Amino acid sequence: xxxxxxxHDVVTPWSxxxxxxxxxxxxxxWELPLILAEVDLLDAQIMVLDxxxxxxxxxxxxxxxxxxxxxxRSLTNQAAAASVPGGAA
Numbered sequence: 001x002x003x004x005x006x007x008h009d010v011v012t013p014w015s016x017x018x019x020x021x022x023x024x025x026x027x028x029x030w031e032l033p034l035i036l037a038e039v040d041l042l043d044a045q046i047m048v049l050d051x052x053x054x055x056x057x058x059x060x061x062x063x064x065x066x067x068x069x070x071x072x073r074s075l076t077n078q079a080a081a082a083s084v085p086g087g088a089a
Contacts, residue, residue, distance in 0.1 A: 034075055037068045 020028070028035075041064035050059045 029073065034068070034071045037064070037071045040064045041068050 041061070044057070044061045044064045048061070053061075
């Protein structure tokens with residue numbers, strides 16, 4: 001059996017550019033509360049995929065949605081405040 005791969009250059013050469021930059025890591029860290037809130041919402045939705053939704057499930061999903069919206073609002077306000085010169089909102 002012949003290995004075709006051995007006759008070609010590596011398709012994806014290893015490079016330092018494959019790692020996220022410090023700026024990208026900072027953005028991920030800044031958005032982490034939103035990511036975690038969205039994961040909680042997804043978990044609540046997944047739990048009711050194969051069974052009827054109870055009142056408790058409904059409250060859990062609404063609470064998770066409100067948390068996602070609150071975190072989005074907070075991050076949006078932080079971004080808006082950071083973009084205003086002099087720190088005035």
